[in-house]
Amino acid sequence: MNRPWLFPGTIALLVLVPTLGRAQDVNDLQAKVAQQLETLRQELIDVRRDLHRHPEVSGEEERTAGIVADRLQKLGITVRTGVGGHGVVGVLEGSQPGPVVAFRADMDAVTSDATDPVEFxxxxxxxxxxxxxxxHVTIGLALAEGFAAVRDQLRGSILFIFQPAEERATGARAMLADGVFRDVKPAAIFAYHTAPFNVGQLATASETLMAWRDRVRVTLSGTGDLAAAADEVRNRIRDVGTVSQERAAEAAPYDAILVQVGRPRRGSGGTVVVATISTANLGARQLVEAQLAQLDFEDVSLRISYEEKWVAGVTNDPELVLQAQESVASVVGPDGVTLLSNVNPAFSEDFGSFQQEVPGVMLFLGVSNPAEGWVGMPHTPDYVADEESIFVGARAMSAVLLDFLNGH
Ligand SMILES: [Zn+2]
Known part of the structure; x- marks a missing residue:
C-alpha cells in the first residue's frame, strides 16, 4: 500500500486522524459524501423500489438505462448511452487533476415465477x-449523487459503468467491444455483488473470487450406437467433477469445479451433448479433453467444440484488494470485511472481462438480515435484500474510490 510521504510536523495531525493515515481533506470529503447519501436516503430507496417493480431481463434494460442516464445528466455528468446494447457510461470529472477510477453496476434481472416476498x-x-x-444500480446512482456534491473538491475522475446483459454473460464484452474505455480509461475498476452475508458485512478475495466457465459441445456422428456413446461421453464429463475434487484435496483449493451435463439431443452433424464446466483454472478444460480422448467407439467419431470458451472469472488484483480492504474497514470496522480463501464454482460474473483490461476488485456486499428473515442468496426464489445495504455499500465504496484517487 502506498502512503503519502509525511513530514514530522504532521504527526499531530495523524493523532487526530487515526484511520488509514488519510489526509484530513479526504476524510472531510468522505463525510460530505456520506451526508449527501443521508439527505437523499428516501429518494434512493424510492429509486431502488421503482427499479425492483420494473425488472428487465438481459438485453432489454431500456427503461433502467433511461433512468440511469437521466439522473446522471441532471448531475452534470457527461453521459454516453447505447454502449454495447443498453449500457450507460458517465464520467464525473473532479476539479483537480488526478487518476481515473471506475465503478461498475450491472442492470439486468432474472426470470422467476415465484412470488416476490416484498411489498414493492x-x-x-x-x-x-x-x-x-x-x-447495484442504486449504489452507482448514490455514488454519483455523493461525488457530484463534492466535485469542486474532488481530485481525478470517476467513470460510472452501468452494464447490461450480465446474466447472459455477454454485456461486459459487448461494452468493451463498443469502446467503453475509448474516451477515458480508468487505472482501476471496482464493483459489488450482493451476497447472503448479513448487512454491514463485506467480503472479497485476493485473485479468484468467482469461477471461469466453459460450455463444451461434443458432437457424435457415424453409423455406430450413438445413444450408448453419448451416455458414455456424459459419464466421462461428469467424472471430471470427481477427479477434480480429488485433486483439489491435495492441490489448489481453487481447482474445485462444477459440471452440469445436458441430455443428448439431435443436432447438426449428429448427436450433441452440451456441458457447462465452471472452474478456477485451465485444468478442468484439460481434464475434460483428456477424459474424452480416452474414449474409443466403434463407428462413432467425436468432435469437441466450445459454445462458450473461457468466460472470464472474477480475478481480483491482490494489491488493490489490500487497499480496498483497508478503505472498507474504515467504514464498517475491521470485522466488517472478510478475505475469503475459496472460490464458489456455482457462480460466475462477467465483471472478469473488465478485469482483463483494467486491474480491479469485486466485493461481496452482505444484504441478509436474519432478524427480519431476509436472505439475499442470488437466484433463489425468496431473495430479499435489506435496503440498508445501499447505504453501507455506497459509504464503503466512496472510501475505496476516494482512497484510490488520493494515492492510498
Ligand atoms: Zn448478479
Whole structure:
C-alpha cells in the first residue's frame, strides 16, 4: 500500500486522524459524501423500489438505462448511452487533476415465477430482481449523487459503468467491444455483488473470487450406437467433477469445479451433448479433453467444440484488494470485511472481462438480515435484500474510490 510521504510536523495531525493515515481533506470529503447519501436516503430507496417493480431481463434494460442516464445528466455528468446494447457510461470529472477510477453496476434481472416476498413486488410477470442488480444500480446512482456534491473538491475522475446483459454473460464484452474505455480509461475498476452475508458485512478475495466457465459441445456422428456413446461421453464429463475434487484435496483449493451435463439431443452433424464446466483454472478444460480422448467407439467419431470458451472469472488484483480492504474497514470496522480463501464454482460474473483490461476488485456486499428473515442468496426464489445495504455499500465504496484517487 502506498502512503503519502509525511513530514514530522504532521504527526499531530495523524493523532487526530487515526484511520488509514488519510489526509484530513479526504476524510472531510468522505463525510460530505456520506451526508449527501443521508439527505437523499428516501429518494434512493424510492429509486431502488421503482427499479425492483420494473425488472428487465438481459438485453432489454431500456427503461433502467433511461433512468440511469437521466439522473446522471441532471448531475452534470457527461453521459454516453447505447454502449454495447443498453449500457450507460458517465464520467464525473473532479476539479483537480488526478487518476481515473471506475465503478461498475450491472442492470439486468432474472426470470422467476415465484412470488416476490416484498411489498414493492415486480409488476412484470415472470421477471424479478433476485440477483440484486437493482441494489447495484442504486449504489452507482448514490455514488454519483455523493461525488457530484463534492466535485469542486474532488481530485481525478470517476467513470460510472452501468452494464447490461450480465446474466447472459455477454454485456461486459459487448461494452468493451463498443469502446467503453475509448474516451477515458480508468487505472482501476471496482464493483459489488450482493451476497447472503448479513448487512454491514463485506467480503472479497485476493485473485479468484468467482469461477471461469466453459460450455463444451461434443458432437457424435457415424453409423455406430450413438445413444450408448453419448451416455458414455456424459459419464466421462461428469467424472471430471470427481477427479477434480480429488485433486483439489491435495492441490489448489481453487481447482474445485462444477459440471452440469445436458441430455443428448439431435443436432447438426449428429448427436450433441452440451456441458457447462465452471472452474478456477485451465485444468478442468484439460481434464475434460483428456477424459474424452480416452474414449474409443466403434463407428462413432467425436468432435469437441466450445459454445462458450473461457468466460472470464472474477480475478481480483491482490494489491488493490489490500487497499480496498483497508478503505472498507474504515467504514464498517475491521470485522466488517472478510478475505475469503475459496472460490464458489456455482457462480460466475462477467465483471472478469473488465478485469482483463483494467486491474480491479469485486466485493461481496452482505444484504441478509436474519432478524427480519431476509436472505439475499442470488437466484433463489425468496431473495430479499435489506435496503440498508445501499447505504453501507455506497459509504464503503466512496472510501475505496476516494482512497484510490488520493494515492492510498
Ligand atoms: Zn448478479
Amino acid at each position: 413486488r415486480s409488476l412484470k410477470p415472470g421477471v424479478r430482481h433476485i440477483c440484486g442488480h437493482d441494489i
